[in-house]
Amino acid sequence: MTDQLKEHVTDTEDTREPLSTRDMVMGRPQQQEPERKQNEMTSLLPPERSGDFRSRWDNIQAGFVDEPKRSVEQADSLVAELMQSLAKTFADERENLEHQWSSGKDVSTEDLRLALQRYRSFFSRLLAV
Numbered sequence: 001m002t003d004q005l006k007e008h009v010t011d012t013e014d015t016r017e018p019l020s021t022r023d024m025v026m027g028r029p030q031q032q033e034p035e036r037k038q039n040e041m042t043s044l045l046p047p048e049r050s051g052d053f054r055s056r057w058d059n060i061q062a063g064f065v066d067e068p069k070r071s072v073e074q075a076d077s078l079v080a081e082l083m084q085s086l087a088k089t090f091a092d093e094r095e096n097l098e099h100q101w102s103s104g105k106d107v108s109t110e111d112l113r114l115a116l117q118r119y120r121s122f123f124s125r126l127l128a129v
Contacts, residue, residue, distance in 0.1 A: 044086055044122055053082055086122070093118070 043050065056078055064071040093115060100107045 044089060044118070049085070053078065090119075090122070 045053070057075075060071050060074045060078060063074070097107055097111075097115065
């Protein structure tokens with residue numbers, strides 16, 4: 001094998017450990033490529049709700065030059081509202097799962113996997129600060 005070919009094979013070879021069952025189900029933690037990790041982030045709010053929060057944030061930032069104190073107050077209020085909205089989203093999901101369990105219905109493994117992925121995504125975002 002030529003040196004150039006050896007270099008290419010070494011550069012493209014996947015040297016990571018084989019996937020465990022956990023990794024196959026939940027994804028390989030901390031070893032994913034950044035673009036793959038970004039694509040796997042689960043939306044925590046419906047798109048229209050996220051868009052509303054983003055739009056309101058943009059307006060707050062735009063107003064900073066003219067009224068910095070007011071902008072900070074509005075930012076505080078908006079962040080508090082967003083946190084309450086996220087807490088409600090997770091509480092509603094938990095309530096739905098608990099209702100299914102208490103009524104004797106089986107919750108599919110896929111539903112539980114998706115729920116755990118949303119929690120993992122949210123947890124990771126909180127720790128990334």
